[in-house]
Amino acid sequence: MARRAAQDPEPVDPPRERASDAEREDVAAMLARAMVAGRLTPVEYSDRAAIAQAARYRDQLDGLLSDLPGFVLHSSHGSDVLDLEAGLGGSITRRGYWKVPPTVRVRSWVGRVLLDFSEAEATTAVTAVELVTGMCTPTIVLPEGATADVDDLRISAGAVRDETVHRRERGDLHVSVRGRHSFGDVVLRHPVRGRWERLRALPAEAPRSVARRVTRVHRPARPDARRSDGPGR
The missing domain is CATH 1.10.8 (Helicase, Ruva Protein; domain 3)
Structure with a gap:
């Protein structure tokens, strides 16, 4: 009787990961x-x-x-974490295209902190930003349609300035800001649109006075302009 060919070994399930x-x-x-x-x-x-x-x-x-949209458990180690650390007075800036892991940890003291997600590629729908910062103003820029929360952020001698658009449902990207910050504000905002983008956003039937008012707000003063002290002068 012919010997049976050796069969491939059965796949072994990966070991279960312990929770912390x-x-x-x-x-x-x-x-x-x-x-x-x-x-x-x-x-x-x-x-x-x-x-x-x-x-x-x-x-x-x-x-x-698993049945709660937008709620995801992130790993706390490995390639799922990006550590950004600056020395005293150093600067941390991420803008343009950059790949965002599930967790971004920021450590900075007396230095600029800017995380701009408007052109970034996020690997998950929910990103956690963990702050250990002080004596600065961390600024987080979210793309239009993205949402954020600061439920797990502790601030002393400062406040949260949230200028983002709030909605009931989470956006395609949701940033959960957590950790601790002292002596300064934490700013959440969308990208700042330029003057001409604001003008183009005005409805076609907007009164001309509105357009003129927007234009005047951003028109630089003429350096050679003469001051008038009264009629006839």
Whole structure:
């Protein structure tokens, strides 16, 4: 009897990844926000929060968020994290095209911090920006249609200046700003449109006075203009 050909070995499932305390706390916080948004009932939140606190593996935590749009558990290590750190008075700037991982960690003291997502490529629908900053004004620029939250951000001797467009549902990109910041404001805004872009955005039937007013606001003063002290002079 012919010997049977050796069969390929059966694929082995990858080992399950252990969950960390920080990941369990992140999931519990996301479940709380989902309840406030009306996606979970108080009973559902209580049941899932208890499971999250007792979870040993990451796939158990993932299952608690699978039916909640926009809520994703991010890994806390490896290529999923971008660490941006500047020395005292140093500058951190990301603008133009750059690839955004699920988590961006920023550490800066007395230095400029600018994260411009308007032309960036995000690898996930939700990006966490973790701040450990002070004595500066971190500025986060979101593309039109993107949303943000600062639910897990702690600020001392400062405030959040949120100039973004708020909506009930999360945008295609959602930035969750968390961590701690002291002695300065945190600014969230959309890209600043130039003068001509604002003029083009005016409706066609807008009164001419409106267009003239917009134009005058941004018209530089003539350096050779003479001051008038009264009629006839």
